[in-house]
Amino acid sequence: MEEKIRVLVAKPGLDGHDRGAKVIASAFRDAGFEVIYTGLHQTPEMIVDAAIQEDVDVLSVSVLSGAHMTVFPRILDLLKEQGVTDMHVIGGGIIPNEDAEKLVQMGVGAIFGPGTPTTEPIAYIREWYAKRKPA
Amino acid sequence: MTRSQEESRGRTAEAARLAERLAQGDRRAIARGISHVEDGTPVGRALLDRIYTLTGRGHRVGITGPPGSGKSTLVDHLSRRLRERGLRVGVLAIDPTSPFSGGALLGDRIRMRAATQDEGLFVRSMASRGSLGGVAAATYEASEVLEAAGFDWILIETVGVGQSELEVVELADTTVLLLVPESGDAVQVMKAGIMEAADIFVVNKYDREGGDRRSQDIETSLEISGWNRGGAWRPPVLPAVASRGEGIVELLEQIDGHFAHLTRDDDSLGRARKDKIERRLRALLRRALLDRATRGARIDERLEEALDRIAAREISPYRWVETVLADWMPSGEE
Numbered sequence: 001m002e003e004k005i006r007v008l009v010a011k012p013g014l015d016g017h018d019r020g021a022k023v024i025a026s027a028f029r030d031a032g033f034e035v036i037y038t039g040l041h042q043t044p045e046m047i048v049d050a051a052i053q054e055d056v057d058v059l060s061v062s063v064l065s066g067a068h069m070t071v072f073p074r075i076l077d078l079l080k081e082q083g084v085t086d087m088h089v090i091g092g093g094i095i096p097n098e099d100a101e102k103l104v105q106m107g108v109g110a111i112f113g114p115g116t117p118t119t120e121p122i123a124y125i126r127e128w129y130a131k132r133k134p135a
Numbered sequence: 136m137t138r139s140q141e142e143s144r145g146r147t148a149e150a151a152r153l154a155e156r157l158a159q160g161d162r163r164a165i166a167r168g169i170s171h172v173e174d175g176t177p178v179g180r181a182l183l184d185r186i187y188t189l190t191g192r193g194h195r196v197g198i199t200g201p202p203g204s205g206k207s208t209l210v211d212h213l214s215r216r217l218r219e220r221g222l223r224v225g226v227l228a229i230d231p232t233s234p235f236s237g238g239a240l241l242g243d244r245i246r247m248r249a250a251t252q253d254e255g256l257f258v259r260s261m262a263s264r265g266s267l268g269g270v271a272a273a274t275y276e277a278s279e280v281l282e283a284a285g286f287d288w289i290l291i292e293t294v295g296v297g298q299s300e301l302e303v304v305e306l307a308d309t310t311v312l313l314l315v316p317e318s319g320d321a322v323q324v325m326k327a328g329i330m331e332a333a334d335i336f337v338v339n340k341y342d343r344e345g346g347d348r349r350s351q352d353i354e355t356s357l358e359i360s361g362w363n364r365g366g367a368w369r370p371p372v373l374p375a376v377a378s379r380g381e382g383i384v385e386l387l388e389q390i391d392g393h394f395a396h397l398t399r400d401d402d403s404l405g406r407a408r409k410d411k412i413e414r415r416l417r418a419l420l421r422r423a424l425l426d427r428a429t430r431g432a433r434i435d436e437r438l439e440e441a442l443d444r445i446a447a448r449e450i451s452p453y454r455w456v457e458t459v460l461a462d463w464m465p466s467g468e469e
Contacts, residue, residue, distance in 0.1 A: 003174045004237075004262070029238035034262045039245035049252055050244060053259055055166035084163070 004034045005129050006056040010047040011040050013065040020092060020114075021062040027118035028060070033125070044074040051079075051087060057132075058109075058125055063093040068103065076107050088128055090121060143177075150181035157284045158189060162257065165284045169259055172276040183276055186283035191408070193225070193282040194394055195289045197303035199269060200313030202295025205339040207246035209313065209377040209386075210292050214247070216387055217288055218255055225281035226258040228292040229270050239263070243292060257286065268302025269293040275306050275415065301332045305411055308404070309393045311335045311386070314353070316345035331360070334370055334393050337386060341374035350374065368396050432463045 009025040011018050018040050028035045036054045038047065051059050063071050068091065075089060091103065092112045100111035109128065112121050153171070156164035171179030198206050198213075207228065214224045228243035239262035247258055261271045270293055271277075278289045293303045304310050312333035338349045353372045371389050375382025398404045441455050 004264075006170075025240055029233060029240040030236045032237040034232075034239045034241060036241045036244060036260050039242075045252060050258075052162055053166055053257055055163075055170045082163070 004032070005058070005125060006034045006036065006054060007058045007060055007125065008036045008038065008047070008051045008054055008056040009060045009062070010038050010042050010050070011062050012042045012044060012047060012071050013063060013067050014041065015065040016040060017064050018062075020064070024060060024062070024092065024118060024121065027122065028125075031122045031126075033122075044071055044078055048075060048078040048082065048084075052082060052084065056087060057129060059087060059089045060121070061089065061091050063091065063095065066094070068093065068095050069099055072103050072108055073106055086132070088125075088132075090124070092116070092121070146177045146181055149178050150185055153178070153182055154185045154283070157280065158186070160254065160284055162254070165257060165280060166259070168280045168284075169277045172280060173261065173264075173271070173273045175273070179276070183279060186279065189283040190279040191282065193278070193286055193289045194309070194390075195278055195291065195307045196390060197291045197293065197307030197310040198313065199293040199296055199301070199303050199310065199333075200337075200339075201297065201315070201318060204295070204313040204315050204318075205377045206292050206295070206313055207243045209337070209339065209375070209383070210243075210290050211247045212377055212380050212383045213290060213387065214256055216383055218253065221255075222287040223255045223285060224257075224288045224290065225278070225284070225286035226256070226290045226292065227261055227274055227277055227281070228258065229261045229263055229274060229294050231294050232262040232264045234265075257281065257284070263294055266302075267300065269296045269300030270302050270306060274303075278306060304332045305414060308397060308407070309334050309390050311337060311390070313337045313339050314349060315340045316343045316349045318349060334368060335386065335389050336370055336372040337375050337382070338372065339375045339377050339382075341382070342376050346374060368393060428464070432459075434459075 007028050009021055009028065011021045021037070025035045025037045036050065036056060038050055042050075047059065047061065059075065061071065061075065072089070072091060079085075079087060079089070088109045089107070090109045090112070091100075094114060095103070095111050100113070103111055110121070110124055153164050153168050157168050168179075168182055171182060173179075196213075198210055200206055210226055210228070214226060217224045226247070228241070228247070230239055230241045230243060232239040241260035241262060243260055244258060259277065261274060261277065263269075263271050264273075266272045270291065274291060278291065281289050291303055291307055294300065301310075310333050312335070314336065316338065336353050338346055338353070340346070341350075350372050357370060357372075373382055373385055373389060375386060377383070397407050437459055441450070444450050445452055445455060
């Protein structure tokens with residue numbers, strides 16, 4: 001049996017805008033990934049807990065509420081606390097460029113803004129996975 | 136030491152580490168262990184071998200039913216109740232893999248809100264990965280990992296099934312079939328072969344029109360199919376409205392009752408499981424034989440070569456299979 005790239009698509013916070021998360025979840029599935037979609041209103045604690053149980057390779061987190069500068073650092077901290085070093089965090093949503101740069105410095109793999117074609121994060125994940133797992 | 140010996144030693148060591156950590160309830164080790172058995176890796180095989188003596192202690196309950204019948208919601212409520220009793224619960228939730236992309240969208244967690252930040256509850260989503268029986272090929276192995284990690288109950292939620300995807304029966308001690316008032320008449324129910332498969336029937340969404348009629352249909356079918364052979368378990372038919380948590384306590388009582396029935400004397404559970412284990416041994420052997428026999432047989436290459444000619448009707452697929460077999464197992468003549 002082959003290995004599959006497993007991705008958790010999470011939507012933290014109080015806003016109910018999950019269309020983007022659903023679009024990306026479907027695109028990931030069509031790319032052949034196994035996508036765990038957790039639904040709305042997830043706290044960073046819930047997201048990290050689910051990611052660990054599901055043993056995912058990538059956490060794809062969509063934030064549109066403006067809370068990205070608290071949500072992403074919290075997720076990275078929780079992963080560190082749990083001793084998780086091999087999961088990759090990426091993000092999407094409405095995130096100003098300078099914030100995105102800061103987040104990448106903190107350890108987020110990449111941030112994809114509104115209007116990014118879904119092919120971009122897919123190619124990014126494949127490339128990251130190939131580098132991480134030499135055949 | 137040769138390289139392959141070294142690799143094999145490394146795998147054994149990793150499996151041993153995983154086994155030790157997961158037996159202590161380490162969630163990352165449980166999760167990683169399930170990934171290994173799911174991917175069919177050598178570490179996964181070594182792990183299963185090592186933990187086998189720790190398995191068989193859990194009560195495995197299969198939850199099956201058509202799409203939208205409320206399986207995830209029911210599993211969420213069952214988990215909560217079991218946690219209140221102080222029992223450790225592992226959940227395997229299976230969703231279908233797309234036959235077109237090989238990907239899967241696993242959404243059962245959306246309805247399992249109980250599943251966070253509770254060390255006594257572990258929820259894992261599994262993609263069916265081409266298996267057609269309503270569970271994944273590695274669901275059995277994954278439930279062994281959960282048992283070895285000390286979970287008392289393993290709830291296995293199948294893909295939304297139609298009339299024939301009842302493989303969960305082979306994995307579970309107790310199989311619960313969920314139907315809804317719209318699930319079809321008595322003949323549909325009888326046709327499906329589920330009369331023999333289910334230990335407990337639940338008519339969920341009972342508050343909708345036709346709930347009582349659906350229950351009666353199932354009761355009638357049970358009478359006709361003659362469940363009441365000596366000492367057999369009589370499957371109960373229960374109403375429920377899982378979204379409001381109604382009928383959950385009664386369902387748990389019946390699941391307990393069924394398990395009590397299975398364990399009524401010293402050896403009865405063993406007997407019930409032995410039949411299943413025998414079928415499983417045959418399946419494992421078949422899989423291993425096929426793996427070994429097809430190794431080096433260049434099946435994919437030969438398929439590629441033959442595809443055009445077969446599509447053009449130049450040679451028949453039956454002839455092709457015979458030719459391939461003859462090359463690869465020349466002694467196949469009877």
